[in-house]
Amino acid sequence: MPKKEQRKRFSRPASSSPRRPQRQSERRVREQDPNTIPSYLVNHLAQALRMVLKLDGPADVLLSVYFKRNHELGSRDRGFVAEAVYAALRHLAGIRWRMAPAVPERSPRLAALVTLASLYGMEALDSRDVGNDRKALEAILDKKDSDADPATRAELPGWLYERVRSQYPDHDLFFKEIATGAPLDIRVNLLKGKRDEVLEQLKDEGKKVVATPISPDGIRFLDKPGITHWPLYQDGVIDVQDEGSQLIARLVAPKRREMVCDFCAGAGGKTLAIGALMRSGGSLYAFDVNEKRLQGMVPRLRRSGLTNVHPIAIRDEHDKRLGRLLRKFDRVLIDAPCTGTGTLRRNPDLRWRLSEDELHRINEIQKSVLESASRLVKAGGRLVYATCSVLKEENQAVVEAFLAAHPEFHLLNASEVLEGQGVKVPAEVKDRFGPWFVMLPQVTGTDGFFGAVLERDPDAPRRRKPAPEAEAPSEETESVKAEVTETAAPVSEEQKAE
Numbered sequence: 001m002p003k004k005e006q007r008k009r010f011s012r013p014a015s016s017s018p019r020r021p022q023r024q025s026e027r028r029v030r031e032q033d034p035n036t037i038p039s040y041l042v043n044h045l046a047q048a049l050r051m052v053l054k055l056d057g058p059a060d061v062l063l064s065v066y067f068k069r070n071h072e073l074g075s076r077d078r079g080f081v082a083e084a085v086y087a088a089l090r091h092l093a094g095i096r097w098r099m100a101p102a103v104p105e106r107s108p109r110l111a112a113l114v115t116l117a118s119l120y121g122m123e124a125l126d127s128r129d130v131g132n133d134r135k136a137l138e139a140i141l142d143k144k145d146s147d148a149d150p151a152t153r154a155e156l157p158g159w160l161y162e163r164v165r166s167q168y169p170d171h172d173l174f175f176k177e178i179a180t181g182a183p184l185d186i187r188v189n190l191l192k193g194k195r196d197e198v199l200e201q202l203k204d205e206g207k208k209v210v211a212t213p214i215s216p217d218g219i220r221f222l223d224k225p226g227i228t229h230w231p232l233y234q235d236g237v238i239d240v241q242d243e244g245s246q247l248i249a250r251l252v253a254p255k256r257r258e259m260v261c262d263f264c265a266g267a268g269g270k271t272l273a274i275g276a277l278m279r280s281g282g283s284l285y286a287f288d289v290n291e292k293r294l295q296g297m298v299p300r301l302r303r304s305g306l307t308n309v310h311p312i313a314i315r316d317e318h319d320k321r322l323g324r325l326l327r328k329f330d331r332v333l334i335d336a337p338c339t340g341t342g343t344l345r346r347n348p349d350l351r352w353r354l355s356e357d358e359l360h361r362i363n364e365i366q367k368s369v370l371e372s373a374s375r376l377v378k379a380g381g382r383l384v385y386a387t388c389s390v391l392k393e394e395n396q397a398v399v400e401a402f403l404a405a406h407p408e409f410h411l412l413n414a415s416e417v418l419e420g421q422g423v424k425v426p427a428e429v430k431d432r433f434g435p436w437f438v439m440l441p442q443v444t445g446t447d448g449f450f451g452a453v454l455e456r457d458p459d460a461p462r463r464r465k466p467a468p469e470a471e472a473p474s475e476e477t478e479s480v481k482a483e484v485t486e487t488a489a490p491v492s493e494e495q496k497a498e
């Protein structure tokens, strides 16, 4: 292999090219070898890295601020800069180690050159952009990965590396997966379309799509098109949702006329999937402490055609008003706040912003939310605890501690719950994880997800009531809805208008 080829250290995103068309204004400034990356893109990458490497917010948010401030950048240029920023974040430990004693956040231009040379090779850089940094850059690129410590090679902070390493025998495959991006999955809204028909339509339109292998509702794009302007999206036939997240909604297995609660609903990814499984029947309460996130659900709900969802902002898991809903729900989903370590392919910056202290803080909230939300489950009802974390501390350990303190709940086999709906759960998932539902990038090709299905013993016999009126919310729950709706005015007002 020629030496320059050896220097391409990062796998290159399929969509990006080092040869960007130069803008007219740039050409006027100076002529440049057309086979190299235009200088203005190197400069933008350095400035974007200066901002994003502060790690004081999610990379996608910081990047969109950067692009707003630099609105003269066209969409292809934005794509190029974004891909390079994400590559730098995926390989930040390695870049840091190579650049030492220089530090990427203080030398973002050098970090930009290292990133671009690692993606496209030194020959893609204009010698005037490299300037006096050539020697330093060559020394940086010549360092051998095998000399770095294992956590650096895994591109994880030490505390997280140790946990993943000790927990998963196939940890090396996990490390390999988190060095790549994630595909774009969508869920077909069962109220408005059939998966196979939408799949055919997309294929006829020339889109590169396949059915998701496990979720019966999903479609996977082999590239990553922008879909939000498509009629299928605007009309609510499809929504963006990772296959793993679709399956968590299926773990809830709601029936059409039931009372269901999505306790940590956020912007409603799983709420929408559960509502569609309920065919918009029954009542679906969507709680969250973050009113702004709940508001993000409103346009999605409008597109989806669901009319059974009640988004309600709560103060916290001890909100007094929840007292009126005790033992009222057939199903409760807790999509708990978590470290998000299952989504590192999508959110490569997350690992550098997390800490062990943060993990412990989140862990306390998880236990407390599970404790409180479990009280809403009626006798014989189901409780699903889920996270997008790959850490046992946030998953099995939380549920095991809860079960030890609550003999009135027992664990169901999550794979059987899915198979009862015709979902083909991979044998490896069943064999490795028993009653738990665990998805991992290296096993299922999805984000990492955890789900546990618990059932409250049917200690109190269900009241026999004539269907269907009897299954409608009681006056008491209606009054809670009205009361809480007032406090969550911005969400619920829009909701009422639908």
Ligand SMILES: C[S@@+](CC[C@H](N)C(=O)[O-])C[C@H]1O[C@@H](n2cnc3c(N)ncnc32)[C@H](O)[C@@H]1O
Binding pocket: 245, 263, 264, 265, 266, 267, 268, 269, 270, 271, 287, 288, 289, 290, 293, 316, 317, 335, 336, 337, 338, 365, 369, 388
């Ligand atoms: C994993 S996210 C939910 C994602 C969402 N279910 C989805 O599918 O798009 C966890 C959510 O829990 C919420 N949360 C945090 N603490 C909470 C609490 N004490 N009670 C209820 N929700 C809480 C956060 O605001 C966040 O939206």
